[in-house]
Amino acid sequence: MSSKRMRVWIDGQVVDASEAKISVLDHGLLYGDGVFEGIRIYGHSVFRLPDHLKRFASGARAIGLTLPVDLAGIEKIVLETARAFDEDEAYLRLVVTRGEGNLGVDPTPCHNPRIFCIAACIDIFSAEQLQAGISLATVSFRRPALDALDPRVKSLNYLNNALAKQEAKLRGADEALVLNASGTIAEASVANVFVVRDGALLTPPTTDGSLDGITRDSVLRIARDLGIDAREQSLSRIDLLRADEVFLTGSGARIVPVSGLDGQPVGWDDTAPGSRPITCSIIEAYPAFTRAHGTPF
Numbered sequence: 406m407s408s409k410r411m412r413v414w415i416d417g418q419v420v421d422a423s424e425a426k427i428s429v430l431d432h433g434l435l436y437g438d439g440v441f442e443g444i445r446i447y448g449h450s451v452f453r454l455p456d457h458l459k460r461f462a463s464g465a466r467a468i469g470l471t472l473p474v475d476l477a478g479i480e481k482i483v484l485e486t487a488r489a490f491d492e493d494e495a496y497l498r499l500v501v502t503r504g505e506g507n508l509g510v511d512p513t514p515c516h517n518p519r520i521f522c523i524a525a526c527i528d529i530f531s532a533e534q535l536q537a538g539i540s541l542a543t544v545s546f547r548r549p550a551l552d553a554l555d556p557r558v559k560s561l562n563y564l565n566n567a568l569a570k571q572e573a574k575l576r577g578a579d580e581a582l583v584l585n586a587s588g589t590i591a592e593a594s595v596a597n598v599f600v601v602r603d604g605a606l607l608t609p610p611t612t613d614g615s616l617d618g619i620t621r622d623s624v625l626r627i628a629r630d631l632g633i634d635a636r637e638q639s640l641s642r643i644d645l646l647r648a649d650e651v652f653l654t655g656s657g658a659r660i661v662p663v664s665g666l667d668g669q670p671v672g673w674d675d676t677a678p679g680s681r682p683i684t685c686s687i688i689e690a691y692p693a694f695t696r697a698h699g700t701p702f
């Protein structure tokens with residue numbers, strides 16, 4: 406991942422990342438207590454901002470964290486950060502932490518949640534990886550059950566995700582394929598999984614242990630507009646190995662073709678042009694979709 410300069414909205418102003426400070430007693434740091442959003446800027450507009458704000462607010466509500474500002478105020482923070490960063494293409498990380506507390510895990514003494522927004526330029530995968538497709542490794546870490554730490558909440562507690570990614574890379578793969586406790590596919594470390602089989606586009610339901618990704622939803626909408634049979638279906642590893650095409654989606658990663666799983670090739674003749682017709686048609690339609698669903702700043 407490349408990161409150039411970063412700017413941060415914090416305490417009412419936008420500063421360099423080196424000047425943005427959070428207390429060591431913040432429960433976001435001590436316990437991963439908080440929620441966040443990763444948001445893309447395309448063509449000087451913030452992509453699907455109302456949907457990101459809605460997911461942010463519902464995640465905060467789900468963990469009983471009262472946001473320090475209302476949604477209109479948070480929208481202003483995001484747009485102010487985007488304006489100060491002033492890039493046509495960028496990535497925003499909106500974070501709310503439980504705030505400063507004591508050394509006990511109890512969040513109830515934390516009365517001042519902290520909110521900040523980071524702007525950066527990031528690329529999770531290189532142009533070569535996006536062209537050739539990335540490799541996945543099925544990792545030993547399972548996504549937590551819905552009644553443990555519901556993966557539909559985009560919480561700051563991402564150790565499961567980080568360890569999945571670490572294991573995949575230690576095993577020589579680019580990215581992790583994460584299963585749930587039942588052994589069906591949940592998602593990648595921080596991205597949703599899609600397969601194409603016999604012309605249909607399939608992705609696991611979020612109750613199989615994935616985030617309700619905004620890129621995932623955008624891809625489902627684009628596919629349906631293109632007349633593709635796109636739907637949710639529980640998937641196994643074998644479904645990936647016998648798929649015609651596989652790709653991942655996420656705000657950070659965008660749309661990423663997959664060419665291998667656990668050392669086996671995935672999809673038909675990867676190297677031939679036009680070998681991923683549905684993935685390519687979605688990638689081609691994506692820029693127009695982002696232009697139609699942005700908030701200019």
Ligand SMILES: Cc1ncc(COP(=O)(O)O)c(C=O)c1O
Pocket residue numbers: 443559566592594595596597615616617618619620621654655656657
């Ligand atoms: C665990 C997880 N799954 C999936 C995604 C993709 O979601 P979105 O498309 O909204 O970025 C993310 C995004 O960071 C994520 O953290």
